[in-house]
Amino acid sequence: MSIDIETAARVAKLARIKVEDDALPALAQEFSRILDFIEELNEVDVEGVEPMVSVEPMRLKRRVDGVTDGGMQDKILSNAPDAREGFFAVPKVVE
């Protein structure tokens, strides 16, 4: 399967990764190679086979409903480039 430059640019945009125009052809080619490999895997007949989700049989770990975390506004905001009055401040986003 071949990924064109336009698709590569779109995927980059959706992932919010900045890719310069001259880097796109190489990226598109890399994507294509990955997808070719996936296509190869797709040739294996897995009809009726349960997808394996872990090597060991494991049960999803659960937690009881209790408040055990939070109450650390300063720590949560400490990496924010801009924080005001307890909020993250970001460039205006309005739909």
Add this chain to the structure above:
Amino acid sequence: MLDLTYETPKPKVIAGAKYDWELVIGMEVHAQVASQAKLFSGASTRFGAEPNSNVSFIDAAMPGMLPVINEYCIEQAVRTGLGLKAAINLKSAFDRKNYFYPDLPQGYQISQLYHPLVGEGEILVDMEPGIARLVRIERIHVEQDAGKSIHDMDPNMSFVDLNRTGVALMEIVSRPDIRGPEEAAAYVTKLRQILRYLGTCDGNMQNGNLRADVNVSVCRPGQYEKYQETQDFSHLGTRCEIKNMNSMRFIQMAIDYEAKRQIAILEAGGKVDQETRLYDPDKNETRSMRSKEEAHDYRYFPDPDLLPLEIEQAWVDDIKASLPELPDAKKARFVGDFGLSEYDASVLTAEVANAAYFEAVAGEAGDGKLSANWVINELFGRLKKEDHSIEDSPVSPSQLAGIIKLIKSDAISGKIAKDLFEIVYTEGGDPEKIVEERGMKQVTDTGAIEAAVDEIIAANPAQVEKAKANPKLAGWFVGQVMKATGGKANPKAVNELVAQKLAQA
């Protein structure tokens, strides 16, 4: 036995400039699970806290943090499913829905696209006594809520509060079985009622704990029936989704506006674009939220941080066994056991607390209908006047039952009972004692009433002559006797005696 029979309502028809049109509506309701902690972290869900104080490193999406599921949230979603007579999937799984927005630090929402926890169910939506719409539920899945962006605190910046980020939501998805704005509001009302009965969501729409995305399309009469026969959506029109509605009134106004907008496009020969729209209550219009170019590509994939969720049938059975009596069953029982009208039963079962109050009164007073009248007309009326809820009622069920028992035993008249109610409401006390102490007892002693009747007849010979010619005027004498006895005479006894005495006079 418990099923009340009902008829299906007629779909709403909107007359366009050229043709008649019908509405087809499906809803996605987001109901916040009533839990202490979030779906995948131990941070609190409490509303109204300091911004960013109910946030853990998991909610803030710090690198390396892993989600651990809150079992109670799953239990509540299962309970909700069972309450909607839905199939529970013992195996479900979580997926990532990827999108970029400042109030979603992970860059994805953990949701259940491919394998939801709850499958098909149903809700009977009551419109009026005897008329109801059965709306099919397609699925319920569990997912994370996003944070909150505030746009009006600064001219150039948006402020983000992550307190809501990661709170557990149940997304309850209906089939497009709703056929008008009123039905849509009634659907949300009924769903909210069931959730509140189950205790799985507090239903507080103002705080955003229950909000609806409304899918609206229009079609020509007859098309919807073709869809129902085949379940083929191509018979229906293109739908638009109105996002995030949290008021019953706005839901109806938005649907109305949106239907008319689509009809105008179609009648002008145009085509409705499938898109997400936002309702603006100030202007009463919907407008496009995202342009077509930016149509979301969510790139769903199974969340590698979470194993599939496997639950046991025995656990589901235990939850099922603990379900409370639900609104439909309670209403049917109130009609059957207490002889109430369907309307009264609906009013009394709207809230669990109201129903419990009524049952306590009726049980003690031994008269369902009379208790219903007093609870609905006197108590609810009085509470509403002061904007009190049933929980704040100054009159206990026992006190109200006491008043009703006094009416039933003919100790007081209906009119005096209202005065007594007012005293109990404002001053409190035991109704029976109050009646004794304040001499409010009805005079049933025919001797005393007779004396009063004789006196009034003797004093008003001209009225007697008139009443003889026109028996309707006997009412004047009854009034005079009631006045003379301070309203305490048994009206039935007075009526009888006045008629008898006038005939003899």
